[in-house]
Amino acid sequence: MSTQLAIFTREHYLNVSYGWKSWLFTRDHKRIALLFLMTITFFFFLGGAFATMVRLELMTPQGDLFQAQTYNKLFSMHGIVMIFLFLIPSIPAVLGNFLVPIMIGARDLAFPRLNLLSWYLLVIGGVFTLWAIVAGGVDTGWTFYTPYSSLFSNTNVVLAVIGIFISGFSSILTGLNFIVTIHQMRAPGMTWFRLPLFIWSHYATAIIQVLGTPVVAITLLLVAVERVWRVGIFDPALGGDPILFQHLFWFYSHPAVYIMILPGMGVVSELITTHSHKQIFGYTFVAFSSLAIAIIGFAVWGHHMFVAGQSQYASLMFSILSFLVAIPSAIKVFNWTATLYKGSISYSAPMLYALGFIGLFTIGGLTGLFLATTAVDLHVTDTYFVVAHFHYIMVGGMVMAYLGGIHHWWPKISGKMYPEGWARLAALIVFIGFNLTFFPQFVLGYLGMPRRYYAYADEFQVLNVMSTAGASILAVGYVLPMVYLIWSLRYGESASANPWGATGLEWQIPSPPPTENFEETPIVEEPAYNYESYSRASV
Amino acid sequence: MSLIVEHQFDDYEQQQQATTLGMWGFLATEVLFFGGMFLGYTVYRLLYHAPFGEASRHLDVVLGAVNTGVLLCSSLTMALGVHEAQEGNRRMVMLFLAITAALGMIFLGIKFFEYYQKFEEHLIPGPHFMWNGADARHASLFFIFYFVMTGMHALHMVIGIGLMAILVFLTWRGKFSSVYFAPIELGGLYWHFVDIVWVFLFPLLYLVERSR
Numbered sequence: 001m002s003t004q005l006a007i008f009t010r011e012h013y014l015n016v017s018y019g020w021k022s023w024l025f026t027r028d029h030k031r032i033a034l035l036f037l038m039t040i041t042f043f044f045f046l047g048g049a050f051a052t053m054v055r056l057e058l059m060t061p062q063g064d065l066f067q068a069q070t071y072n073k074l075f076s077m078h079g080i081v082m083i084f085l086f087l088i089p090s091i092p093a094v095l096g097n098f099l100v101p102i103m104i105g106a107r108d109l110a111f112p113r114l115n116l117l118s119w120y121l122l123v124i125g126g127v128f129t130l131w132a133i134v135a136g137g138v139d140t141g142w143t144f145y146t147p148y149s150s151l152f153s154n155t156n157v158v159l160a161v162i163g164i165f166i167s168g169f170s171s172i173l174t175g176l177n178f179i180v181t182i183h184q185m186r187a188p189g190m191t192w193f194r195l196p197l198f199i200w201s202h203y204a205t206a207i208i209q210v211l212g213t214p215v216v217a218i219t220l221l222l223v224a225v226e227r228v229w230r231v232g233i234f235d236p237a238l239g240g241d242p243i244l245f246q247h248l249f250w251f252y253s254h255p256a257v258y259i260m261i262l263p264g265m266g267v268v269s270e271l272i273t274t275h276s277h278k279q280i281f282g283y284t285f286v287a288f289s290s291l292a293i294a295i296i297g298f299a300v301w302g303h304h305m306f307v308a309g310q311s312q313y314a315s316l317m318f319s320i321l322s323f324l325v326a327i328p329s330a331i332k333v334f335n336w337t338a339t340l341y342k343g344s345i346s347y348s349a350p351m352l353y354a355l356g357f358i359g360l361f362t363i364g365g366l367t368g369l370f371l372a373t374t375a376v377d378l379h380v381t382d383t384y385f386v387v388a389h390f391h392y393i394m395v396g397g398m399v400m401a402y403l404g405g406i407h408h409w410w411p412k413i414s415g416k417m418y419p420e421g422w423a424r425l426a427a428l429i430v431f432i433g434f435n436l437t438f439f440p441q442f443v444l445g446y447l448g449m450p451r452r453y454y455a456y457a458d459e460f461q462v463l464n465v466m467s468t469a470g471a472s473i474l475a476v477g478y479v480l481p482m483v484y485l486i487w488s489l490r491y492g493e494s495a496s497a498n499p500w501g502a503t504g505l506e507w508q509i510p511s512p513p514p515t516e517n518f519e520e521t522p523i524v525e526e527p528a529y530n531y532e533s534y535s536r537a538s539v
Numbered sequence: 540m541s542l543i544v545e546h547q548f549d550d551y552e553q554q555q556q557a558t559t560l561g562m563w564g565f566l567a568t569e570v571l572f573f574g575g576m577f578l579g580y581t582v583y584r585l586l587y588h589a590p591f592g593e594a595s596r597h598l599d600v601v602l603g604a605v606n607t608g609v610l611l612c613s614s615l616t617m618a619l620g621v622h623e624a625q626e627g628n629r630r631m632v633m634l635f636l637a638i639t640a641a642l643g644m645i646f647l648g649i650k651f652f653e654y655y656q657k658f659e660e661h662l663i664p665g666p667h668f669m670w671n672g673a674d675a676r677h678a679s680l681f682f683i684f685y686f687v688m689t690g691m692h693a694l695h696m697v698i699g700i701g702l703m704a705i706l707v708f709l710t711w712r713g714k715f716s717s718v719y720f721a722p723i724e725l726g727g728l729y730w731h732f733v734d735i736v737w738v739f740l741f742p743l744l745y746l747v748e749r750s751r
Contacts, residue, residue, distance in 0.1 A: 101547075108547035110557040176564045184557040185547070210564055214572035222579070222687065231664040231683050232676065233579070239676035244582055248575055521549070 012415070012512040027112035028515055033097035034413070035119050036089060041482070043085040043126060048478065050078035055437075055471040058464045063454040071454035072139035073155065079142030084164050085126050087394055088171050088256065091263035092178070092209075093122070095405045096202050098413060100178055102506040102513065103196050105187025105522045110180040118173035125167025132159035141452065143253070146234035146245040150226040158227055161220045168213045171259070175209025178202050187505075189524035193287070196504055196528045197280060200287040201266030204294035208255045208262075212298070216252035219245065246308055250301035258297040260394050261361075262290055264401030265332055268354045271404050272336050273529045274502040275351035276343025280529050282335045289328035296325040306377045315374050322372035329365050333358060348500075349423035353404025356431045357397055364392025367442065382452070385445025388438045396434055403430065403481060411495030415512040416488045422480065430477035436470025503530055543719065555721055562725045566732050569695075573736055576691065580684045580743065587677035592748035594681035597662060599653055603745040606649050607737065613642035614734045621727045624710075627717030632710050636723075639730065640703035643696050650693055657682070685744055692740060695733045702726045 013030045016022075023031060053074050057065045066074065097115065101108050109115050132138055138160045140149040149157050182203050186195070222233050223245070232238020234245040273280050280286060302310055302318030310318075336358055345351065367389040370376045380386060404427075410418050440463040445451075449460050456464070498507040505522055506513075526533065548554040584591045620635035661669035663686070664679045672678065706726050709715065715723060 106547065110547065111561060112545075112547060114561075172568050176561060176568070179564055180557050180561045183560055184553055210568050211571050214568045215575045218572050218575035222575075225683070225687060229665050232680060233683055239587075239680045241582070241586070244579060248578070516546070 010510070011514060012510065013515045014415070014512050016515050025116075027108070027116055029097050029101050029109050029112065029115060030413075030513065030515075032112075032115050032119055033094050036093040036097060036122070039119070039122060039126065040086050040089050040094065043081050044478075047078055047082035047086055048475065050074050050081065052471065052475065054078060055468040057454050058456070059468050061456050061458045061461050061464075066454060068454050069139060072141075072452070073137035075452060076138050076141050077133055080129060080138065080160060080164070082394075083142055083256070083260070084167050085122070085129060087260045087398055088167075089122055089174070090260075090398065090402050091267060091405060092174055092202060092205055092259075093118070093170075095267065095402075095409060096178065096205075096263060097174070099409065099506055100181060100199060100202055101185070102509070102517050103199055103504060104182065104185060104190055105505050105518065105524065106181060106185040107516050107518065109177045110185055111177050114173050115177055118170045118177070121170035121173070122167050125163045125165070125170060128159055128163030128166060132156040132163060135159060143249065144220065144223055145249075146223060146226070146240075146242045147236065150223050150233075151230075151235055151237075158224050161224045165217050165220055168217045171209045172213045175206035175213075178206040179210065182206075187522050187524055191524075193284065194524055194527050195287075197269035197283070197286050197290075198266040201262045201269070201290045204290035205259050205262045205266075207291075207294050208259050208297065212252040212255040212259075215248060216256075219248040219252070243305070243308055243310070246305050247301070250304045251298075254301040254304060255294070255297045257390070257393065258293055260398050262293060264357065264361075264398040265290065267401040267405040267408075268336060268357050269332075270504070271350045271354035271401075271408055272339050273531070274408070274500050274504075275348055275354070276340050276345045277501065277531050278339055278343035278529070279527075279531055280335065281338035281341075282331075283528070285331050286335050289331045292328040293325060296321060296328070300325055300372075303372050303377070306374050307381050312374075319372050319374050323369065326365060326369055326372075329361075333362055333365075347424070349418070349420060349427050350404045350408035352424060352427035352431075353400050353407065356427065356434075357400040357404065360392050360396025360400060360431075360434065364389060364396055367392065380445055382450055383445035384441040384449050384451055387451050388441035388445060391438045391441070396438070400430065400434075403427070406481070406485070408500070409506070410485065410488070411499045412506055412511045412513070414485075414489055414492075415495055416492030417495050417499065418481075418488045418492060419484050422484045426477050426480040426484075429473060429480065433470050433473030433475075433477050437467050437474050438470070440464070440466045440470075503528065551719075558721055558725060559728075562728050566728065569732060573688075573691070576684065576688050577739070577743075580688065583677070583680055583684070584743075584747070587674070587680065590672070590674040590677035591681045593672050594678040594685075595744065595746075595748045597660070598685070598745050599656065600745050600749060602649055602653050603741055606646050607741050609642050609646045609649070610734050610737050613639045613646070614731055616642065617727050617730045621720075621724055624715060624720035624723045625717060629710055629713070629715075632715070632723065633707050636703050636707045636710070640700045640707070643700045643703070647693060647696055647700075650689065654686075657686075688740055688744070692733065692736050695736070699726075699730050699733050702729065 013028055023035065026032060026035075053066070054071070057063065057071055057074075063071065097109070135156045137155055138153070138157055139155045140153050140157060144157070144161070182195075182199060225231070226233045226235060226240070232240040234240045234242050236242060269280060269286060300318055300322045302314055303322045306315050306318075336354075367385070371380065371386065371389060407418055407423055410416070444460055444463050444467075447460070449456050495511045497510050499511075500507070505518075505524070508522065509518060544551050544554055548557065616635045616638045620632055620639060623631040623635060657663055661667055662682055664683045668675070668679050668682070670678050703726065706723055709722065
């Protein structure tokens, strides 16, 4: 009896203290990660609700369910919520927050208070965005193109802009914390080239967060100034230049796409190696490809502006640079595939998500090359081809990686195993639903259906109905994990410290980890993913 | 006095290096934040050379120059404050930080006097903007950038003065020693950064057309 009691009462970060104060004033990176998890899950389903309404309207060619103005607000709010309040914080703020200190052998991030502040900033930014929604929404699209956003739109642009501005600083602080932590707090022996690739990709992400986000912050602030004081910064009628807005906006918002994929790549590197029990193929290439994506990614923003009146020489350069950024991405895909070769692969749910990621990211990436080609881009600009392309990256890539990561580290986070059968089923449903939703959109776009309209030509209906049907399947695939993961908190099997037989410091400590993570600072003596010596040792 | 090492750090040195790197990272963010405005200004200055030059001549170069001097002096007193902190002279630290804050306030006072002058001259962009020269639209554009950039800078000055007040208070309470004075050093980094922004703003806004 007493031993049983001892097992149940082992102190860890979840049961060390109770009450709302112990959460809202916590400085523990693991608890803050859970705060982020709950917040962004809310925004994910909110953004999903907007997407559902968009897809329902597009079931029929006529605009019948919503008015045109309402439809404009729906897709705008979908984009704003999903990008700024879900995708940007998703993997870094949840999994990154939880895992970065543990993976490098530290007790916490370098600045725990700043970390908590960054959650509060996301919440405050989210409240402003919700306020904008409740007050009637925004209809500018998530891109806030001027002069429409600054002078003509009669919707709550300023509120939404304030929301994004504030949540942007949440992202900056997270990035800053990661950079300092990774530089300064690695355990003895944890050299740069022994770091898990998850850390490398978060380091690259953090660079973009710190250097890109302030630019969009000031840009949106200028839009607000122009709108409130009715002066012309970006409005040609008042002497400004709308193209300047687009340059400034995309200077952040293209690298932001890499904020929305690099952490996913980091997760996939972990999933592939763990669930095929194999050393990553070409560690240094995968590590440096993350940095290359972050750096080259800052020089490709002009490919959003091929039709915006940019000089053809600029377009040519941006086109070439956009092709260049595909190379490090391709290196990753090839190296993951090579890692699988002769691995002992287990088709667990995280692995299914990882394999899904590789396939969907490849399609998303290759169609990105179509769009980087100036001539093809002219044909498909502002069509559903573009919509399909970036959803393959952001949803097919990042959300798959996010879900895979949540499953993979769920035993560590919660101390419980998720139900494997249900999880595999959900992964399969997500994959099927996703492809049915978005593959028809490639065809629609190529045939010429423009994005952001609530009505379309009759001949596009079959493909649109397919897409809406896929979206409903996808919705099931997203609700399912939420149900069984919450179920597992109470009824799930207790997880051992290392249920996957994985290398990596996070699996050497109990599940869930104690507040201080490590009883004593670990000393690292081997490279990451050292599965060969690991399996020898366990035999 | 014992050193305060937060639980996540192994030792004081690690904490010191981490906070310093954090501050530099934050300043990198700030550079990009101001960078967006500098880019916008530069683009329009190239496109609308003449009205920007004309508008620039409406700024009070004497007040601008005095303010530059005030800020450079404040950076000197800030640096002296950090030096005294290294030496552990509590009273001198408080003195120099207080002078730094006071100089900052003088800067803001002069700045707001300049804003008031612009208000009197109807040079604030918007419906009441009045311009006698050619191309009022682009002259107005100059003043938008003037107000947004100097306004953002002034906001940073206000934060800096607040920081100085907190640091003086903490020094008075005896929180720092010749070994532990990192917050003063970091406050200094921030102050010098805000100063440097002005060093770029002054020639760009005030001096750009004075030679003709």
